[in-house]
Amino acid sequence: MEVYRAFIFRLLRNYLIGSLTAIFVVGTVIMVSTLQVPHIQYVRLVVIVLISILFMLVAELITLWFQLGPIRHFFAAEHHEKAELEQMYERIHRFPGQTIYRIIGPHMLGFSLPAAGFTLWMISTGWLEIPYGFVGVAAACAFLIGIMHALIEYYLAVRAVRPLLLEVRRRGKILYGVEPSLGGRVLVSMRRKFQISTALIGLFPLCLFFLATYIRLQYIDQQFAKEYTFWGVLIVILGAGFALVGSWLLIRDVRDPVTELTQEMIRIQGGEFGRRTPDLYADEFSALISGFNMMINRLEMRQERNRQLLQSYFSLLAAALDARDKYTAGHSMRVAEYSILIGRLSGMNEEQADLLYKSALLHDIGKIGIPDEVLLKDGKLSDEEFAIIRKHPVLGESILLQIEPVDAMADFLPGVRSHHERYDGKGYPDGMVGEDIPLFGRIIAVADAFDAMTSDRPYRNGMSDEKALMILEEGKGTQWDPYFAGLFIDEWRRQKHLETKSKEGIS
Structure with missing residues (x-):
């Protein structure tokens, strides 16, 4: 509540200063300098002003009490719902x-109406000897003063x-870890x-x-006063025009x-860092735009560094896996190269192609969890050992799910889990069919099979590229996606x- 009490103190201080300036200084000076009435009538006018001010203060305080009610109750409580914090922040x-309405309303209803009523009554009784028309002029002056007072109070508020x-932001951070x-x-x-403020300041x-x-x-x-009225209204209209044009130019210059x-x-x-904001200004916006462009430069450098670190991280994981078996060294890297080739041939954009490349690098990461006696066995695997090998897509997904933050690896999980699915549904681990198999899984499956067939193993030599391509061709639509294969x-x-043809040309 200490913050709220300090706020109330500032609010009342600002209001008292604004009211004294608007009513006592502006209003009284205009009244004293323009009216020519006996001294006793000045005293009566001051009494009218004081009584009207009392009415205005009561109306102001009542309005303020209702406007501050929800804010007061909020700061009196110690616990708040998350939605309540957001609502209070707004x-x-x-x-x-709301301050504008709180100032203008009491000025018009609480001050002007009582003042006009008392003044008209005193004129009718003879206690004041001023024309009835002056009451309308005074009401217009009060209206202008009220608007300017409201404008000042708005910016102070x-x-x-x-x-x-x-x-409110501090409480949100403490209670829910999120600042409203x-x-x-x-x-x-x-x-x-800007438009309202500049127009009012000018008018x-x-x-x-x-x-x-x-x-x-x-x-x-009085005759000259009548002629002056037309001339004065014309000047005010011209002044209003200049004020509006000036405010429009100022708004445009800032906007x-x-x-x-x-x-x-x-x-x-959206991730576009290539362009810089042109510095076309000679005022403080020049410094702002210069700082903005420097920020973009640093963000771009940081993004590139993070990209390189992330790429190195994926390559390191793939190399660490391949290092377990000298016969599969470079397998993950080659599968990634073949996969991105297929992705680009299919019209994949750069962002998707990059995700595909990283997924392919990690496609066999689950083999880290396979025992050496199974993974590195020279001969043919038994049914039990092959069942263990078949677990590596699920193991790979589990490993990636343990990396923080949780969503960091979300784009790579489908390709890692599904790269041994078959197009006819006879693959593993989920037995998915056709295009139900994730896109990355269907592409990596082709790349993985080609590299496996063309690479040497302890128990066999790698087959020729053409023979591997013929096997891929025979398996289109059964083992592999026919389009990507x-x-x-x-x-x-x-x-x-x-x-x-190039070799024949050289020879």
Whole structure:
């Protein structure tokens, strides 16, 4: 509650300063400098102002009490639901906007109506000797002052609520490990803020001067005052036009770089680091864009370093597995190369091709869990030993599932588990059929079989490429996916044909 009490103190302090400035300084100075009435009537006007201020304060405090109710109850409690934290975070952000209604409402209803009523009554009784029309002018002045007071209070409230927002975020971090956030939602448009603020700042003194001068001229020359009214309204309209054009130009000058940076951030969130934001500005946005581009440079460098480390990590795992058996050395790397060849031939994009390559590198990682006497056996495996070997896809998936974070290996699990499935459903471990087999599993199966057939083993020599291709061709649609096997066979033969023609040309 300490943060909330400090907030209330700042809120009341800001309000008192704003009220005193708006009513006593601006209002009283205008009243004293423009009206020409006997001293006793000034006293009566001051009494009207004081009574009206009392009404305004009561209306203000009642409105404030209701607006602060949910915030007060929130900070009085010690435990909050996660949804409650999010709702309060948004409510506090909306509080400065509510301040505008809290200020303007009491000014109009709590101050202007009682003041106008008391003034009209005193004029009718003869206690005040001023024209009835001056009451309308005074009401217009009060309206202008109320709007400016609300504008000032809004920006003061924006700063005042920040400690509350930090406290809500702190509680969210402690209770749930997550700090509440708007998630990029815009509750108050910067364009709207700038447009209203600049227009009011430009129009307020102009309108106030016009009204005060009009009253003053009534005492000097009423005929000239009537002529002045047309001239003054024209000036106010021109001033309003300049204020609106000026606010639009200012908004555009601020909005364009903000929009550009926002678009660049969206692009970067999508992983695009190649482009830099052009520095086209000579103000503080130049420093902001320069810093933004430096951040992109560092992110790009870090991403490239992480990519290299991750690639090295996968290659190291594959090399560690291949090192157990000198006869399968390089197997994982070759299967990865064949797999990515098939992937690119099928039109796979770079991101998918990279995932396929890494999946292929890890496809036999489960063999780490196979005993040496089975994995390294020179002769033919018994049925029991082959059953143990058949466990390596499931073992591989289990090993990868133990890597943190949990989702880090999610893209590689299907290929590792399914690379021994057969297209006709007679494979293992799940007996999946056709295109039910994951995409990476169907591609790795072709690459794995080709390398296994063409590699030497202790108990046999590797067969020729052409013989292996013929076996792949015979197994299309039964053991292997016919589309991917066909792509690999055709490409391999095409490359061999080109190599043969090249050698014949040299000789």
